[in-house]
Amino acid sequence: MPPSGRPRADARANRERLLAEADAVFREHGTDASLEAIAKRAGLATGTLYGHFRTRRALLSALMGDRNEALFTAGDALADEPPAVALRTWIDLTVVHAATYRGLAAHLADGTDDASSELHASCVRMAAITHTLVRRAADAGVIRPSTTAADLSMLITACAWAREHASPERAGRLIDQVLNGVFVPPHS
Amino acid sequence: MPPSGRPRADARANRERLLAEADAVFREHGTDASLEAIAKRAGLATGTLYGHFRTRRALLSALMGDRNEALFTAGDALADEPPAVALRTWIDLTVVHAATYRGLAAHLADGTDDASSELHASCVRMAAITHTLVRRAADAGVIRPSTTAADLSMLITACAWAREHASPERAGRLIDQVLNGVFVPPHS
DNA sequence: CTACTAAGTCGAGGCTACCTCGAATTGACC
DNA sequence: GGTCAATTCGAGGTAGCCTCGACTTAGTAG
Incomplete structure (x- = not known):
C-alpha cells in the first residue's frame, strides 16, 4: 500500500494532454467551448476529464x-x-x-x-x-x-x-x- | 382570401405574452436564459415561440x-x-x-x-x-x-x-x- | 514473475436545452 | 356554417453537461 503522494504516471500524462487540448480549444472557441470536444481531442473519455477537473473553472484555473x-x-x-x-x-x-x-x-x-x-x-x-x-x-x-x-x-x-x-x-x-x-x- | 397585412388576433396576443415573459425571465436569468422556460411560462409550446422569433437575438431585438x-x-x-x-x-x-x-x-x-x-x-x-x-x-x-x-x-x-x-x-x-x-x- | 489493490479510466445514460417539422387546430372572412 | 391560410402544437433529433458503477492498469510487495 504505497501512499505515494504522487499521481500515477498515466494520470499525469493524461492531465497534460487535457491541458494542452483545452488550451487549443479555448483559444479557438472561447471558454464556453465543449468539454466533451476537449476530451475527445485528447483521446480520452469525458469521465476522465471530469476526474481531473471537476468544473470548467477548475480546468481554466489550472490552465x-x-x-x-x-x-x-x-x-x-x-x-x-x-x-x-x-x-x-x-x-x-x-x-x-x-x-x-x-x-x-x-x-x-x-x-x-x-x-x-x-x-x-x-x-x-x-x-x-x-x-x-x-x-x-x-x-x-x-x-x-x-x-x-x-x-x-x-x-x-x-x-x-x-x-x-x-x-x-x-x-x-x-x-x-x-x-x-x-x-x-x-x-x- | 384576405391578404390583410395584419397577424391574427391570437397570434398578436401570444406575441405579447411571449415578450412579457421573456422580459421577466431575461431580467432574472440574463440573456442566456432558457427559451423553453419562456414559452412554458407563457403557456405556449416552444414551436410557437420559434414561430414568432426565429432566434434569441430576434426576441431580444423585439424586446x-x-x-x-x-x-x-x-x-x-x-x-x-x-x-x-x-x-x-x-x-x-x-x-x-x-x-x-x-x-x-x-x-x-x-x-x-x-x-x-x-x-x-x-x-x-x-x-x-x-x-x-x-x-x-x-x-x-x-x-x-x-x-x-x-x-x-x-x-x-x-x-x-x-x-x-x-x-x-x-x-x-x-x-x-x-x-x-x-x-x-x-x-x- | 505473479498477485494484489488503489488509482485511474471508460462510456452509457439521465438530464436539459436547442431547434425543426408535419399534423392538428383555429381565427377570419365569405 | 364553410373554407383556407395562419398559427399552434409537441414529439423527436441533436448536442452538451455531468455522474456513476464496472472495468482496466500502474505500481508495489512478496
Missing part, C-alpha cells in the same frame, strides 16, 4: 497556472520602475492576460468576489499587486487620489472584455482613453 | 424595441443641451440601457459590426447619435480630438458590461474614471 506565475513575477518586478510606467505596464500585461481566451474576462470579473471559485486565489493575488502599484502611483501624485485599486481592476477587466469584441489595436486605444480621459481636463 | 425608441428620442432631444452635458447624459442613458439584462452588452457589442444581426439597426442608430454628440463635443473642444465615436461606443458598452458584474454605483464611478481619466493630466 492559467503557469501564465499566472509569470504575470505575478512580472508584476512584482515592476516595483523598480517609476510609478506611472509601472502602472501602465501592469495594466497592459493584465489586459492581455485577461484576454487570453474569449470569455475569460467574465470569469475573472466574477472570480474576484466569488470566494468559492478556483480562480479566486489568482484574482486576489492580482488585486494585491494592483493595489500596491495604485498606492505608489497615488503617493507620487500621478493618478487621481480618488482612484481605487478595485475600480481600476474592474476597468482593466472591462478593457480585456472589450478586447474580445474588437481588435487588439482598438483595445490599446481604449486603455489610453481610460487612463487619459475622454474629456479635456479643465484649465488649472 | 428592446420600445425601449430603443425612447432612448433614441431622448438622444435626439439632447441636441439642445450644452455639448459636454449632452454627451455625459447620453452616456449615462446608454449604459443603463445596455445593462437592462445581464449579457445584453455582449450582444450589443457584436451587433455593431455584425450586419446580419437583428440588433444591427438599433446599434447603427445608437452609433449615429453618439457620432453626432461626439462631433459636437469635439468642435466645442470639451473632449480630446482623437476620441472617435466608435471608440466611445465601445467604452460605453464596456461600462455596461462592468455594470453587470458590479453595483450600479460602482459602474457610475467607472464612467467618471473613463471620462475624466485615471492619470492626473500634465500641467499646461
Whole structure:
C-alpha cells in the first residue's frame, strides 16, 4: 500500500494532454467551448476529464497556472520602475492576460468576489499587486487620489472584455482613453 | 382570401405574452436564459415561440424595441443641451440601457459590426447619435480630438458590461474614471 | 514473475436545452 | 356554417453537461 503522494504516471500524462487540448480549444472557441470536444481531442473519455477537473473553472484555473506565475513575477518586478510606467505596464500585461481566451474576462470579473471559485486565489493575488502599484502611483501624485485599486481592476477587466469584441489595436486605444480621459481636463 | 397585412388576433396576443415573459425571465436569468422556460411560462409550446422569433437575438431585438425608441428620442432631444452635458447624459442613458439584462452588452457589442444581426439597426442608430454628440463635443473642444465615436461606443458598452458584474454605483464611478481619466493630466 | 489493490479510466445514460417539422387546430372572412 | 391560410402544437433529433458503477492498469510487495 504505497501512499505515494504522487499521481500515477498515466494520470499525469493524461492531465497534460487535457491541458494542452483545452488550451487549443479555448483559444479557438472561447471558454464556453465543449468539454466533451476537449476530451475527445485528447483521446480520452469525458469521465476522465471530469476526474481531473471537476468544473470548467477548475480546468481554466489550472490552465492559467503557469501564465499566472509569470504575470505575478512580472508584476512584482515592476516595483523598480517609476510609478506611472509601472502602472501602465501592469495594466497592459493584465489586459492581455485577461484576454487570453474569449470569455475569460467574465470569469475573472466574477472570480474576484466569488470566494468559492478556483480562480479566486489568482484574482486576489492580482488585486494585491494592483493595489500596491495604485498606492505608489497615488503617493507620487500621478493618478487621481480618488482612484481605487478595485475600480481600476474592474476597468482593466472591462478593457480585456472589450478586447474580445474588437481588435487588439482598438483595445490599446481604449486603455489610453481610460487612463487619459475622454474629456479635456479643465484649465488649472 | 384576405391578404390583410395584419397577424391574427391570437397570434398578436401570444406575441405579447411571449415578450412579457421573456422580459421577466431575461431580467432574472440574463440573456442566456432558457427559451423553453419562456414559452412554458407563457403557456405556449416552444414551436410557437420559434414561430414568432426565429432566434434569441430576434426576441431580444423585439424586446428592446420600445425601449430603443425612447432612448433614441431622448438622444435626439439632447441636441439642445450644452455639448459636454449632452454627451455625459447620453452616456449615462446608454449604459443603463445596455445593462437592462445581464449579457445584453455582449450582444450589443457584436451587433455593431455584425450586419446580419437583428440588433444591427438599433446599434447603427445608437452609433449615429453618439457620432453626432461626439462631433459636437469635439468642435466645442470639451473632449480630446482623437476620441472617435466608435471608440466611445465601445467604452460605453464596456461600462455596461462592468455594470453587470458590479453595483450600479460602482459602474457610475467607472464612467467618471473613463471620462475624466485615471492619470492626473500634465500641467499646461 | 505473479498477485494484489488503489488509482485511474471508460462510456452509457439521465438530464436539459436547442431547434425543426408535419399534423392538428383555429381565427377570419365569405 | 364553410373554407383556407395562419398559427399552434409537441414529439423527436441533436448536442452538451455531468455522474456513476464496472472495468482496466500502474505500481508495489512478496
